[in-house]
Amino acid sequence: MSIVVLVPLLPLIGALIVVAGGSDSLHKRAKLAVYFLGAAFIGSALTLWHVATEGPITIRFYDPESLASLVFPMGFYIDRLSAVMMTLISCVGMIVYTYSVGNMFQDYNARRYLSLMAFTVFVLLCMVSSANIMMLFIFWQLLSYLLYILAHNHSHGPTLAGAFRTYTLLRVGDVAFLTGIVLAYQLYGTLEFGTLFERAAETSVLLAPLPGIEISGATAVTLFLLIGGLCKSANFPFHIWLPSSLFAPTPMHALLHAGIINAGGFLINRLAPLFGMSPTVLHLAFAIGLITVIVGGLMMLRQNDIKRKLGYSTIGQMGYMIMECGLGAFALAVFHLIAHGFFKGSVFLYCGNVIHDARKHPGMPHVGHSDKPREFSFLTWFTGLFTTLLIPLVILLAIHDVLDMPLLESQGLMIFLFFIWITSTQAILSLTRIQGVASWKVSASMISVWFFIIFIYLFLAETFTAFLYPDPAEVEFYLQAAALPDWLFSTIVVAVSLVIITTWSYMYISAKGGSIRVPGWIKSFKVRLYTLSMNRFYIEKMYEGLGRVFSRVLNRIVGHDKGWSK
Incomplete structure (x- = not known):
């Protein structure tokens, strides 16, 4: 072959x-x-x-x-x-x-x-x-150069600035990746995947980066590798390169959002046996992925440019992918990047058609056309509440707190059920915006979508996971390493439940013409959150400030050296 x-x-x-x-x-x-x-x-x-x-x-x-x-x-x-x-x-x-x-x-x-x-x-x-991991790294960093060159129109100031920012941040990830490779070779003496995993499992190495702090060799290596993956997959706080690159041609972004940006999820899956030896790094990946989902989603909602909205949407989806890796559901992360790759690739190509038509016809989109709002339907509202809150919550609580299940089935099943809940809720909430369609049809669509998502995730839990990771003991090992404390899982479930309850309550009260009285501190928090998301949480300005400080320090060092040489 x-x-x-x-x-x-x-x-x-x-x-x-x-x-x-x-x-x-x-x-x-x-x-x-x-x-x-x-x-x-x-x-x-x-x-x-x-x-x-x-x-x-x-x-x-x-x-x-x-x-x-x-x-x-x-x-x-x-x-x-x-x-x-x-x-x-x-x-x-x-x-x-x-x-x-x-x-x-x-x-x-x-x-x-x-x-x-x-x-x-x-x-x-x-x-x-x-x-081997060195060959992977060489092509990995080639992508950093290619993303700079594929910005294409370097005579355009914002394009050149965005390309330079992309290149700079990706090089930070490349340096972290290379550091992890060098450390892995120093600890285990090999760069071959299979041999590396075997020696890491057999060798127990403790490192002391600071006095009184000890970490395992696997944790140190995977921490650097994780930083490299987070940079390439535009996760917080390295995500700012992706919106900066949006001046590039739309087809290039179709390939970027469908393939290149998935590199972080692939890297973690390729080195899954090594990441499975460090629960600390997996928990860190889960936390960073969760933050990226929230930050990316909030920033996406505040964009009025079609490519920027899609770009921040990708940031949120990459957060989901890293969060799934952090939960030990590596096969789920792979399926996520496959689905997102096909979806976002086609969306960006269609986005190119829309931009092209808008340039040919300045009147697009047509102004003044709006659908009349459909009258409130209690059937649609209750179906949405029933399928997004009541049934999932009963199932989750029953399995997590009532039923006594083995660790593999319990932890793995909980992860897949949780993502069934989140995915179906997003899809069903979007169906409530359908106008001019009978209520029973919308409700039937909600139930159909709910069953379809359940089928897809059950397929993932069984067939696709067994295809990528045929050894059940290996899957159990990853799930055990990434297992979350019960109190943390319960907190997440309660938080998601409150968000869903608030959403459906707001929709019900608004449809009835009522208003919700909220305390002043909540209004103030809402305004501040809106301002923060509009300004992309000032993360870019923070980077610019750090860059100026670094330049000043560097200039002083260079000036001191010149004065010393004289």
Whole structure:
């Protein structure tokens, strides 16, 4: 099965075809490159089938025991996780590239852009199929350079500033990632995935970064790796690079939001055995993911630009992905990034059509047209309350506090039930905005969506988890490592319940023409929260302030050195 090496190379061949030749035949060469990306997708799908039936594929061009003999340790290790990611990347890459051929053909630098898009697909395929962590890192940091170059129009001031901010923050993550690799090699003496996991499990190393503080070697390594993943996946507080990059062409963002930004979730899954040895890092990932979900959602609601709204939406979704990893539900995180990849890729491509039509027709969107609000329906309201609060709450409380279940079934089932609850609530609340449709149809849609989401998550809990992680003991190990204290889980359930109760109560009272009297401190908090979200929580200004302080300190150091040399 060594022919699998050709799968990542096909997009590279397409990129070379686009670069070769003059501008007259560029459109024909770009169309020809589409076939190479399509062949990569077919090859990835066949690889997925082969790996699922025959087992992982390992191809090495070096001796794992003598990495010093090779500066660039090339090789491929394709298991089910890699094959799934390759299929996602090649499929989305093919669709986005095909769209880009028509979208960018009149651009002055179309040849550079199209060749770099195909090269990015090549880099992504090599990254997810890397045989060792060093090869993964090399392609990982190549993505940082590519995101800077793919900003495209560097003659535009805001575009250049956003590209530089993107590059700077991603390099911070790359440095943290490299630090984790160096530390892992120092502690365990290998960069091979399988050997690294075995030695980490067998070796108990304690580090003392500060007097009186000791942490395990696995915790120290995964902490640095987590920072690298958080940067690439635009999680708090490293998320500001993503909105800054939105001046780039829309097709590039379709590929970014569908593939590149999922790198953090892939990294944690690829190194899952190592992360499973550090409950502390998993809990930190859960906390940061939760903060990112809240911050990203609040900032998204305050945007009036279509691309910025989608960008902050992606930040929130990446928070969900990291939060799922922090709960030990690694397969759920992979399914989330797959679903988000296809969804956000298609949404950004459609967003490009909307922007194009708005430029051709300045009157869009049509002003003055509004649907008449539908009369309040108690049936719709009660169905929403029943499916988003009463039933999920009874099930959660029964399983968590009443039924005596084994740890694996209890912890894993609780995680999947919790995300069923959150996902179905979001979908059902959005259905209440449907206008001009009979109430019983809306209620039926709510119930159908509820059952559909339950089916999808049960499929995840059984089939997809068993596909990615066939060993039940391994799944149990991750869930045990990430298990939350009972009091924390109960607090989260109570908080979510209060939010849902408040939402449905507000909708009921508003529909009846009433008003809610709230204390003054709540009104003040609401205004402050609105102001904070409008100003993106002043996080960007904080970074700018830190940058100025750092520049002043650096200038003083440089000036002191010059004075000393004199």
